[in-house]
Amino acid sequence: IRCQSTSTEEPKTKRNLLDNASNLLTNLLSGGNLGSMPIAEGAVSVLFDRPLFFSLFDWFLQHGSVYKLAFGPKSFVVVSDPIVARYILRENAFSYDKGVLADILEPIMGKGLIPADLDTWKQRRRVIAPGFHSLFLEAMVKIFTDCSDRTISKFDKLFEAEQRHGVDTIELDLEAEFSNLALDIIGLGVFNYDFGSVTKESPVIKAVYGTLFEAEHRSTFYIPYWKLPLARWVVPRQRKFHNDLKVINNCLDGLIRNAKDTRQETDVDKLQQRDYANLKDASLLRFLVDMRGADVDDRQLRDDLMTMLIAGHETTAAVLTWAIFLLAQNPEKMRKAQAEIDSVIGQGRTTFECLKKLEYIRLIVVESLRLYPQPPLLIRRSLKDDVLPGGYNGEKDGYVIPSGTDIFISVYNLHRSPYFWDRPDEFEPERFLVAKPSEGIEGWAGFDPSRSPGAMYPNEIISDFAFLPFGGGPRKCVGDQFALMESTVALAMLLQKFDVELKGSPESVELVTGATIHTKNGLWCKLRKRNNNN
Numbered sequence: 001i002r003c004q005s006t007s008t009e010e011p012k013t014k015r016n017l018l019d020n021a022s023n024l025l026t027n028l029l030s031g032g033n034l035g036s037m038p039i040a041e042g043a044v045s046v047l048f049d050r051p052l053f054f055s056l057f058d059w060f061l062q063h064g065s066v067y068k069l070a071f072g073p074k075s076f077v078v079v080s081d082p083i084v085a086r087y088i089l090r091e092n093a094f095s096y097d098k099g100v101l102a103d104i105l106e107p108i109m110g111k112g113l114i115p116a117d118l119d120t121w122k123q124r125r126r127v128i129a130p131g132f133h134s135l136f137l138e139a140m141v142k143i144f145t146d147c148s149d150r151t152i153s154k155f156d157k158l159f160e161a162e163q164r165h166g167v168d169t170i171e172l173d174l175e176a177e178f179s180n181l182a183l184d185i186i187g188l189g190v191f192n193y194d195f196g197s198v199t200k201e202s203p204v205i206k207a208v209y210g211t212l213f214e215a216e217h218r219s220t221f222y223i224p225y226w227k228l229p230l231a232r233w234v235v236p237r238q239r240k241f242h243n244d245l246k247v248i249n250n251c252l253d254g255l256i257r258n259a260k261d262t263r264q265e266t267d268v269d270k271l272q273q274r275d276y277a278n279l280k281d282a283s284l285l286r287f288l289v290d291m292r293g294a295d296v297d298d299r300q301l302r303d304d305l306m307t308m309l310i311a312g313h314e315t316t317a318a319v320l321t322w323a324i325f326l327l328a329q330n331p332e333k334m335r336k337a338q339a340e341i342d343s344v345i346g347q348g349r350t351t352f353e354c355l356k357k358l359e360y361i362r363l364i365v366v367e368s369l370r371l372y373p374q375p376p377l378l379i380r381r382s383l384k385d386d387v388l389p390g391g392y393n394g395e396k397d398g399y400v401i402p403s404g405t406d407i408f409i410s411v412y413n414l415h416r417s418p419y420f421w422d423r424p425d426e427f428e429p430e431r432f433l434v435a436k437p438s439e440g441i442e443g444w445a446g447f448d449p450s451r452s453p454g455a456m457y458p459n460e461i462i463s464d465f466a467f468l469p470f471g472g473g474p475r476k477c478v479g480d481q482f483a484l485m486e487s488t489v490a491l492a493m494l495l496q497k498f499d500v501e502l503k504g505s506p507e508s509v510e511l512v513t514g515a516t517i518h519t520k521n522g523l524w525c526k527l528r529k530r531n532n533n534n
């Protein structure tokens with residue numbers, strides 16, 4: 001699937017050829033075995049004009065909540081229905097795997113949780129998920145705060161330098177800054193490694209960005225040329241990719257070796273008693289090595305760490321980027337957020353306790369994820385023939401799905417659906433406080449914040465799968481609470497010290513998608529120190 005910047009121009013003749021080829025294939029495929037499912041007859045050129053998820057949205061309004069999209073040599077079923085999404089992700093989850101996504105990510109993540117086959121996944125999920133328990137998360141808040149502090153100190157220094165020249169604002173690409181911050185946090189939280197990327201460059205950091213870049217390239221390129229024999233030696237970008245992977249793998253191997261060599265029974269005792277306050281290294285790697293014994297397979301551990309490094313980095317950076325993009329266009333909401341921060345933390349630091357009180361900031365984070373879900377599409381492939389349930393808009397009988405069908409669950413469509421949200425395109429963090437009844441939609445329980453008591457952040461349960469920021473069912477994100485708390489801390493600490501404005505117009509911020517939605521040229525902002533500061 002190729003999704004590119006909204007501004008990409010393709011020569012006319014090439015477009016016409018692509019359109020013709022696409023229409024021919026659509027016609028050929030329309031007689032296929034997905035029965036009477038509506039077919040989106042999109043021209044391939046559409047994919048060059050703007051990110052794919054925009055077109056999937058238009059076709060959703062035109063063709064309904066389950067339709068077939070045929071382009072290139074492939075066809076996909078696009079799902080924008082909470083009842084069908086719930087069925088695929090939760091009720092019949094093990095009849096589907098990650099399909100195309102696993103093909104793309106396997107060379108990078110090996111048998112990590114995202115691309116893993118079901119047997120490996122079952123075994124590793126059982127081991128990894130308990131690592132994200134509440135006391136681990138509490139210990140992580142200190143890391144989130146320390147790393148955010150480092151970012152803010154960097155901004156402070158830049159600000160002081162500008163002030164010496166009589167300038168009272170600094171201009172920064174906040175997307176790049178959030179990316180560095182998220183990398184530092186994931187390194188320390190998952191394997192106790194300080195990338196220090198907020199303040200420096202290093203070969204490992206360059207390799208991580210190189211690998212992410214390649215993962216994105218692969219997810220937006222039609223032909224998997226990297227699978228061709230010799231490609232890794234002949235194609236320069238593939239050679240670079242394999243070198244980058246080697247650098248990261250060597251780094252991770254060293255950390256794993258070190259964690260195994262330094263395993264101490266006293267630490268294991270502390271972990272067993274959940275005594276995180278007295279642990280020097282509270283990272284997930286420590287937990288995996290200490291609690292599961294030193295004999296855990298190194299290669300598997302490395303795949304697990306690599307998966308979390310990739311899965312937890314760009315996603316969190318993207319949430320922060322879009323939260324600031326939205327707040328900068330809604331200054332009254334930024335002031336409301338700052339008033340909450342002033343009253344909860346004043347000039348102090350964020351702690352686990354104060355996260356509970358930063359309700360508005362938490363809602364800003366989830367509302368940003370509603371408008372800009374990361375990733376905007378969930379990808380599945382059916383492992384056997386199946387029948388989907390009927391959808392919410394009156395389709396009583398569901399469609400037959402043959403084995404091997406590729407499916408996109410469009411989280412973007414669900415999150416912006418006019419059927420489930422009032423003013424779906426507006427940034428309204430407050431919306432999560434108000435229940436929305438199902439309005440007679442059979443099979444959908446409506447939206448009710450009280451359905452998930454004790455949850456700090458709205459989730460897929462309260463919305464009965466109309467809101468899916470972290471997926472749902474057994475393959476739901478393991479790092480969801482980690483990411484939400486991290487984003488809340490980072491946002492609170494930035495807004496505590498600075499007012500933020502966009503440098504250009506909102507329209508000039510162009511979108512690009514790979515695995516996540518990000519900007520084409522960065523999120524350039526003007527930061528002004530708040531005058532409530534010392």
Ligand code: HEM
Nearest residue numbers: 113114308311312315316374469470471475477478479483
């Ligand atoms: C899976 C989103 C942060 C680790 C997922 C899925 C989503 C998601 C939607 C489900 C994918 C699917 O069903 O196909 C996000 C977002 C994040 C975030 C929006 C940040 C705001 C993190 C972090 C970590 C992480 C911080 C680790 C520290 C994983 C892993 C999986 C996953 C390992 C695979 C789970 C499995 O298949 O069992 N994430 N994620 N994610 N995420 Fe996250």
